Amino acid sequence: MEFCPTCGMLLQYELPHMDRPARFFCPTCPYVCHMDSKVKIKRKHRLVKKELDPIISKDDELEHLPETEAPCPNCGHLKAAFGQQQTRSADEPMTTYYTCKKCRHNWKED
Template sequence: MEFCPTCGNMLLYELPHMGRSARFYCPTCPYVCYLESRVKIKRRQHLVKKVIEPIFSQDDLDNAPKAEVTCPKCGHGLAAYKSMQTRSADEPETILYACLEKSCRHTWRD
């Protein structure tokens, strides 16, 4: 997105027509910027993945309250739960569950 250096409005794109090259133009003032055939990338920004921390640590599983909820993955009937406010204040809180079966440890939300 480019902006007019004269008045600050967003420039509009016009396709090439009748031998004229493509251009950006300002709809409110006479500013025109003709485009070259090659586009140069001004800068590249490398994205870095954020490290995702687990919802339940081993200490959380040992000390968290337990509920009789069936795990959707293994069918075990006991899970640790934690409630968090993940959305805005007028929305209900999210309940996060972790299966207590040692071979499963599946996590899900309600």
């Protein structure tokens, strides 16, 4: 989108006609901007996704979560870290996520 430098209106595009090149023109004032018919791309840049380091690792996260006595269904260990999240509507109970402190097995309780 281009705007008129004189009055600020949105410029309209007009196709080339006969010997006149394509142009942008302002519908409210006499401003006209002629366009060159040949446009050259100087260089192409390939976008590279930047690798991000996690702020908190999985081990750190497990250390900072509260702990409870919940038997692990995988190894039977009694200590697990837990967190809660509202996954359904507000009148439904929260979902509790557990992670075993010994084998790192994850499970949830609705």
